[in-house]
Amino acid sequence: MTTATTAAPASGGTPANDAPALAALGVTVRFGGLLALSDVSLEVAPGRIAGLVGPNGAGKSTLLAVLSGLLRSNAGHVELFGEDVTKASARRRAQRGVARTFQQPEIFQGLTVREHLVLAYRARTDPARLWRDMLDPRSLLPPPPEENERVDGLLELLRLTRVAKAPVAALPLGVVRLVEVGRALAGDPQVLLLDEPLSGLDMHASEKLCEVFRQIVDENHRPLSVIIVEHDVAAVLSLSDTVFVLDFGERIAAGTPEEIRRDAAVQAAYLGDTESTTGDGTAPTAGTRP
Amino acid sequence: MGGLVAAAMGALVGFLSIRLGDLYVALVTLTFGLLMENLVFTLPSFVNQGLGLTLNRPDFASSNLRFDYLCLAVFVVFALFIVNFRRSTTGLALNAARWSEAGARTSGISVVQMKVVAGSIAAFIAGIGGALLAMAQSPFVPSQTFVTFEGLIWLAVLVTIGVRSNAAALIAGIGFVFPNALLQNYLPSWTWASTAIPVFFGLGAISAAKYPDGALAENSRRLRQLVLRFRPVPTDVTAPEIADRTVVAEPSEARSVVAERVS
Numbered sequence: 001m002t003t004a005t006t007a008a009p010a011s012g013g014t015p016a017n018d019a020p021a022l023a024a025l026g027v028t029v030r031f032g033g034l035l036a037l038s039d040v041s042l043e044v045a046p047g048r049i050a051g052l053v054g055p056n057g058a059g060k061s062t063l064l065a066v067l068s069g070l071l072r073s074n075a076g077h078v079e080l081f082g083e084d085v086t087k088a089s090a091r092r093r094a095q096r097g098v099a100r101t102f103q104q105p106e107i108f109q110g111l112t113v114r115e116h117l118v119l120a121y122r123a124r125t126d127p128a129r130l131w132r133d134m135l136d137p138r139s140l141l142p143p144p145p146e147e148n149e150r151v152d153g154l155l156e157l158l159r160l161t162r163v164a165k166a167p168v169a170a171l172p173l174g175v176v177r178l179v180e181v182g183r184a185l186a187g188d189p190q191v192l193l194l195d196e197p198l199s200g201l202d203m204h205a206s207e208k209l210c211e212v213f214r215q216i217v218d219e220n221h222r223p224l225s226v227i228i229v230e231h232d233v234a235a236v237l238s239l240s241d242t243v244f245v246l247d248f249g250e251r252i253a254a255g256t257p258e259e260i261r262r263d264a265a266v267q268a269a270y271l272g273d274t275e276s277t278t279g280d281g282t283a284p285t286a287g288t289r290p
Numbered sequence: 291m292g293g294l295v296a297a298a299m300g301a302l303v304g305f306l307s308i309r310l311g312d313l314y315v316a317l318v319t320l321t322f323g324l325l326m327e328n329l330v331f332t333l334p335s336f337v338n339q340g341l342g343l344t345l346n347r348p349d350f351a352s353s354n355l356r357f358d359y360l361c362l363a364v365f366v367v368f369a370l371f372i373v374n375f376r377r378s379t380t381g382l383a384l385n386a387a388r389w390s391e392a393g394a395r396t397s398g399i400s401v402v403q404m405k406v407v408a409g410s411i412a413a414f415i416a417g418i419g420g421a422l423l424a425m426a427q428s429p430f431v432p433s434q435t436f437v438t439f440e441g442l443i444w445l446a447v448l449v450t451i452g453v454r455s456n457a458a459a460l461i462a463g464i465g466f467v468f469p470n471a472l473l474q475n476y477l478p479s480w481t482w483a484s485t486a487i488p489v490f491f492g493l494g495a496i497s498a499a500k501y502p503d504g505a506l507a508e509n510s511r512r513l514r515q516l517v518l519r520f521r522p523v524p525t526d527v528t529a530p531e532i533a534d535r536t537v538v539a540e541p542s543e544a545r546s547v548v549a550e551r552v553s
Contacts, residue, residue, distance in 0.1 A: 068396055094398035106393030108386040119382040123398035130399060131407055134380040183397060 019082030021046045021225035022098065022191045027066055027076035029059070029249075036062045038249045039076070044191070044242070046081075047223030049213070051240030051257075053233050055269060058246040060229040061103055064195050067227065068100045069093040080191070095124065099184035100193035103229075105176045107168045113179050114164040117151045117186040118143070124187030154182045158212060173200045177209070185216065192216075194228040198235055206232060210239050233270070237261065245269065292421035293414045300413020304406040323438035331432035342429035345421070361422055365463075368415055369456040375411075384408055450494030452506040461506065 023043035029036045037059045044050035052060050065071035067078055069090035077086045085093055099120075108116060122129050125147075133139035155161045158178045163171060168179050177197055184192055194213070198206040217224050230236045236243060237257040245253040245260060247269040253260055260266055303322055307315045330336065336343070351360040375381045386394040387404040394401055424430050447466045452458030501508040 070392055070396065090392075090395040091398055091400055094396050098396075100396050102392065106390040106396075108382075108389040108393060110385040110389060111382060115382055119379065119386060119399075120397045122379050123383070127398060129379040130383045131380055131403060133378040134375055134407070134411070139378045140374065183393075187398060 019079070020044060021048075021081060021223070022067060022227065023079045024063060024067055025077045025079065027063065027073045027078070029062055029066060029071065029073050036249050037066070037073070037246075040246065040249070040251050041076075042227075042244050042251070042254075044225045044227050046190075046225055047217065048241045049217055049226040049228060049239055051236035051243040052227060052229045052246065053231070053236050053243065054246035057248070059249040060246055061195055062249075063246070064100065064193050064227070064229055068098060068193055094187070094189075095127065097188075097190035098193065099187055099189035099191070101177065101180040101184055101195055101197055103195045103199065105173075105180050107176055107179060109167070109169040112165050112167055113160055113171070113175075113182070114151060114155065116168065116179055116183045117154055118147065120183045120186035121147055121150055121188075124189075150188070151186060154185055157216070158182050174205055174209075177201070178212075181212075188222075190222070190224065192224060192226045194226060194230075196230055197228065198230055198232050206235055210235055213239060292424075293417035296417025296420065297410045297414035300409040300411075300416075301406050303413070304409025305402075307409075308402050308405050320438065320442075323441065327433055327436065327438050331436065336432050340431075342431045343424075344429045345424045346428065347425045357426065361426075364418065364422065365460065368418070369459075372456060380407065446494065450497065455506060458506045 020043035023041070025041050027037050027040045040059070040063060042050070042052065042063065052063065054060050062071065066073045066076075069078075069085070069088055069092070073086070077084055079085065080093065080096055080098065085096065088096070108119075111119070129136075129139070152161075155164050158181060160175070160178055160182060163175060168176055171179070177200075181194070181197065197213075198209060201209065213226065213228070217226055228236060228239065237260065240257060243253075243255065243257055243260045244251060245263070245266050247265075252265045252269060253263045255263070299322075303319060307318045310318065347357055348360070351357040376385075383394070383399045384404050384407065386397065386399055387401045391401045394404070420436065424435060427435055444462075444466065448459065448462045451462040451465065
């Protein structure tokens, strides 16, 4: 079993140093007497996709909350391109290039699809507009071409152009998940955290969305790192360069998808100890505890 | 000046209530109002030794009719400001913070900043309204003109009609003044009716529990739903390929939301 690989990015060149795009180092989280995460480490290289899988209650979403700054860990560090951002707020991390989606979509119901992307773009590129626009008459002018180019490009990429003017509250779950992805990408992030983006989608829709994720990573103008938390293990294995497996708040495996498929501990976590001894090399398919 | 002072106070209240939920923010605001009414407005400098304060109207609006036009003009200016504000980046960010704090924070939006901005703007507009009220009732005694519990009746009227609409604000204002004026001028013998009006407003506020967006928004929604029965959903609100195969929202709910935005 190997640990996470830090191979060169698929596109867009390498950063100035060899630091991972985002890393969690020895993260521990307790909720009262419950140990949600115990000394968990994880990292994703620039321009790579890291999968994070595990049964229900393994601590995947908790780890994502720690990485995005929504939750403070009791111990451990979070580093963004080698810089310690453990104490940085979620907003600061977002401004430094960390974007995320949520298991239960956290959408802004009063806004249209396009407004989600426009807001995220402006919050990242010109945060002063968030309060300046209420007094600045220039806000009445048409948006700059770069903004339109970025937003329209993302709408096109995610096939959201037809619903751009629709309020998100009126859209089905699959589209809402795409809107969240679009909102996360609109700020041109360097790290994208996806929390169960395939949840609620059928196989065909999942495949389509995975294609979109791969396309985003491959075609982004600069290296984009992705950490994807997902119950659909097969989808994660097909999509990821590196996979981490959590169980009961502990990291039980990390490596390439092939290594994860053959890992006895992973099979034990998903299928039970008896099943794991068969070791036929097939991917676990369910995200439930045995 | 009144607007700016009120904006500063609003920012202070907004900042102090950052971590509180909606109900507690309302309680903090109410407490702040009572504090001002009982401790500040009773100071000798505010009551002018019982003679009251005078706030002169502008020269061009010295008559009651012209002053009414001035008030209407101020309302129109603020209504236009609000319409544009909602479309601005600040308005979008406020909306975002309202619906999802987690989503807003991870999008790079400061929820704290937005709450302070919301408190400031709301207080600024209220401050301008207070200045106009003081001009209308000049000379006035602050502790008698700006009574907190009378403000609650105003709030009840507004909530009953609708809290997120310029049109609702206009109707609420007319609804508060017009029936009273009608009763006092034309039906003097029905004194009981004038005292009953606040009760009706209170009952209306209770109905807000069922229709939180107010009567205007609720009736508008029903009307649009009625219209939509005879009209298909707009073609530009067609789900893309991925969505075609996913869980679809309740059609009636989707239609009503779409109708509100399309209209």
